[in-house]
Amino acid sequence: MQHAASLFGLKEFGNIYTRIMNPTTDVFEQRIAALEGGVAALATGSGQAAQFLALNNILQAGDNFITTSYLYGGTYNQFKVAFKRLGIEARFADGDDAESFVKHIDKNTKAFYLETIGNPRLNIPDFKIC
Numbered sequence: 001m002q003h004a005a006s007l008f009g010l011k012e013f014g015n016i017y018t019r020i021m022n023p024t025t026d027v028f029e030q031r032i033a034a035l036e037g038g039v040a041a042l043a044t045g046s047g048q049a050a051q052f053l054a055l056n057n058i059l060q061a062g063d064n065f066i067t068t069s070y071l072y073g074g075t076y077n078q079f080k081v082a083f084k085r086l087g088i089e090a091r092f093a094d095g096d097d098a099e100s101f102v103k104h105i106d107k108n109t110k111a112f113y114l115e116t117i118g119n120p121r122l123n124i125p126d127f128k129i130c
């Protein structure tokens with residue numbers, strides 16, 4: 001009982017509710033984080049959900065992000081249509097060309113988005129995570 005109270009009181013880290021975390025997804029997330037050199041990972045049910053969560057946590061209405069024009073079609077629609085409805089502007093660079101990303105930056109730019117293996121071109125943009 002005390003253990004459950006601590007978990008739900010957010011006094012102790014652990015599994016509370018399977019949508020948020022469970023032992024199976026925890027193993028998966030830890031392995032993805034290790035593979036990618038990240039501090040943590042979050043598993044989602046689809047790529048579109050992952051994109052929404054990642055960008056929606058960084059951006060708010062009035063912000064923009066810059067993305068490659070080499071995008072999976074569903075992602076293009078999510079960025080161009082769905083994010084626009086939320087007041088978030090996707091600015092499309094010319095392919096993976098770094099200079100064309102730079103020229104779209106302004107004070108409301110909060111993120112860059114690339115596909116690290118692009119669909120459908122299988123392009124691999126040249127960038128470093130810092």
Ligand SMILES: Cc1ncc(COP(=O)(O)O)c(C=O)c1O
Pocket residue numbers: 045046047048049072074075115117118119
């Ligand atoms: C590069 C890329 N990003 C995102 C997605 C979207 O993933 P999902 O269909 O799981 O939402 C896809 C789907 O094929 C993809 O190829």
